[in-house]
Amino acid sequence: MKKWLYISLLLTKVLNGQIEIEPVSTYGMKKIGRNTYELKLHEGRQTLVRLTGTVKDGGYQKVMWSTKKKYYWSNGFAKDEFKVVNPATYSSNGRVNTMFGPLPEMKGKTVVITAGYGKYKDTIKIKLR
Numbered sequence: 001m002k003k004w005l006y007i008s009l010l011l012t013k014v015l016n017g018q019i020e021i022e023p024v025s026t027y028g029m030k031k032i033g034r035n036t037y038e039l040k041l042h043e044g045r046q047t048l049v050r051l052t053g054t055v056k057d058g059g060y061q062k063v064m065w066s067t068k069k070k071y072y073w074s075n076g077f078a079k080d081e082f083k084v085v086n087p088a089t090y091s092s093n094g095r096v097n098t099m100f101g102p103l104p105e106m107k108g109k110t111v112v113i114t115a116g117y118g119k120y121k122d123t124i125k126i127k128l129r
Contacts, residue, residue: 018120021053058094061117068112
């Protein structure tokens with residue numbers, strides 16, 4: 001039984017450990033937990049933050065980015081889905097970057113962002129204040 005538990009823990013670590021994402025430190029995000037960050041939004045405009053990651057096998061990979069929920073924007077006449085994270089980027093020499101851009105109206109929400117390629121993925125949460 002212990003052997004199977006060890007194998008399953010090792011497999012989980014291998015599958016989840018091939019990509020690691022985090023915000024770039026210069027954007028003033030505060031780490032408040034494991035893979036959880038807090039971001040103070042600009043009041044009158046979109047807040048832009050670069051997310052970066054490491055692809056463990058190096059080389060060039062197409063990395064897909066997504067959020068757990070859909071977000072919408074309206075100008076008073078039309079309502080449309082608003083992508084708060086760029087949906088795809090390519091790694092270069094094991095590094096990958098994308099932009100995250102929440103709107104002031106999203107204050108109080110928690111955005112769950114997942115980056116992945118193939119069977120590998122990593123997730124972070126960003127609480128918007």
